[in-house]
Amino acid sequence: MNPSIPASEALPGTDEPGGVIAVTRALRLLEAFGMTDAQLTLAELSRRTGMHKTTALRLARTLAADHYLVQKEDSSWRLGRAAGWLGACYQATFNAHDVVEPVLRELAIETGESASFYVREGNQRTCLARVDGPRTIRHHVRVGIGLPLELGAPGRVILAFSGEPGEPYETIRQRGYHLSQGEREAEVSSVSAPVFGMHWRLLGSVCISGPTSRLSETRLLELAQTVIRAANQLSYALAGGHKPPTRTGGAATWHP
Template sequence: MAEKAKRRPALDGVASADRALSVLSAFRKGDRTLPLAELADRTGLVKSTIMRLAISLVEHGYLARDGDGSYRLDAEVLRLGTIYTQSFRLEAHVTPVLEELVARTGETAAFYVRRGDQRLCLFRVDSPHLLRMHVRVGDALPLDSSAIAQVLRAFAARPLPDYVAALELPIVTMGATDPHTGSMAAPVFGPGDRLAGALALSAPVIRWTPEALAAARPILAEAATALTRRIGGETPEWPRAAAE
């Protein structure tokens, strides 16, 4: 008689681990400490359960308990965050977004970062069109009046300049770097709401018809917001007329 195939058991999480993680996840941006009552409100756990979980979390360095009985995140969280940051591969997140932009718009997509007084093309996926701007990965261009340079200048500053609130994103410029090329760019933010770079589309000006611009702007705005979320950032609040 043939041996019956063994069925793999369904794997379930450990309830106590789930509860402990929910306590850590209760901390939000700007929180220095949280009292026990606030942790209970945010997690839905009873106070006695939180106190038992906190004993282990304090012992392993994830939480610290202040003199007033409130809790704060401790050094182990920072250590793991540092390891994550060091092992984080930006390319793995950016390249699929660039490929999708090219597929949806037919134009060249690129990701730029600022290096001093220049903008560096860090990643790029070319348009299938033969007529396109030939910039290579690693090329450094000046921080001119192009849409990409404007994004890198405006959103790198802290606090953000007052004029940023009036910008219509993505920014569009025609002929700023090359008289035959136009581009549009939007900011991408990483952890801590710091500017990670500029996500851009470029094409010959003859292809940037009003219809093409109107179609591409919300696509680029959506991609920049999605990439920001993927790399752990949060888009600051400002008017984004092009994405609405």
Template sequence: MPGNSAGVAAVERAVSLLEAFTEHDRSLTLGELSRRVALDKATVLRIARSLAKSHMLVRNEDASWRLGHKLVQLGALYQSTFNLTPIVEPLLAKLSDDTGESAAVYAREGDMRICLHRHDSKQAIRHSARVGNAFALDKGAPGHVILAFSGQSGELYDLIRQRGYHATFGERDPEVSSLSVPLFRDGAELFGSIAITGPTNRFTEESIERNMPKVKAAAAQISQAMGGRSI
């Protein structure tokens, strides 16, 4: 209800409980959940039971908690709104094989960029992330490309729009560099960006020049499939 600060707080606490889980957690005890969200056990238990009614959390036999299947359904619904999987995943796999680096597609969500699709490099040393990971827009080539083609002002973004790509070297993480170009849908409407990412020591001027046509070709195919233009 409008103005119901208690209701908003309850929602925020419920969200924080779900976000307490990481990719390494199969389940969490009540005590660990309480510690991670900085709430007392009674409050955490009350919220967890409410979330369990909607199958967002499940209580195990040992009284620990794990994420529920409803979240899988919501995640599938989110991804289905883009409906790109059959097209994008084979292209990312080929791009990764051709460049030797991890390849991913990002879209904007507020002031963040979300990884929608990803294919990890087969190399022993590589950059790894997960579908659904969120990153700042102003760190890393994929975010800067999204900002540039969303109309962000500034000398850097004018340059990105002019040349149609951007590369960063250890900007978000000293060990990680990336090369990115924009993706479009329905003509000139920005969809997001595609990028290859890997260890900074492999991202030389020579490798960027060699891989740029491959990244642009993959971007053109994805944009074309969405009825968008290409750079």
């Protein structure tokens, strides 16, 4: 840690070799804004970043000079057009498949089963990406196919973390994953966990699936934490590096 920086303002990662503290602090100031924050007061920016008000004000004025922040008439701050341009560039150039498929590939190799990523489209779940398992006998699903939400672990997980009331959804939310056996297809079993973006926005669910002859309930329970780790990895990547709270089988609180 740089001894010239007050301990109360030290930020994670700023003591790493080659790091520029002022840049890191400026980024923390921008990251203080959430999806529902049209504006923030200086006091709130100071609270969220852990910086002194004078430091936050100096950085905010610097960012405003290049249109990353704008100070309003009531002295509160909002994101500026330069920040919006960066976001638009990210959205235009980001390819989810470049992030999702490598994680699914690792999951398939680690578990020996097929791995898939599903998203919700109306009252169905659509397979957005998939990597088949390495074994000859495996579960096959076509990318782009629409399947029922209420049948199978991936759909149940999406419903649960979309706020569906009652059971089994309350239990799924508490556990942080769901497993199913023969629910949609006879002799097919799967275990699934939710994938979130920033601010706990549900993006979809990741799962592994295969024949029940290999995926007994005991085996599915053994693989649940592996699937959760993959879901956490996808959540981190798809949120643009803003890591949601890590879930380890229901340990985190979900905010719909």
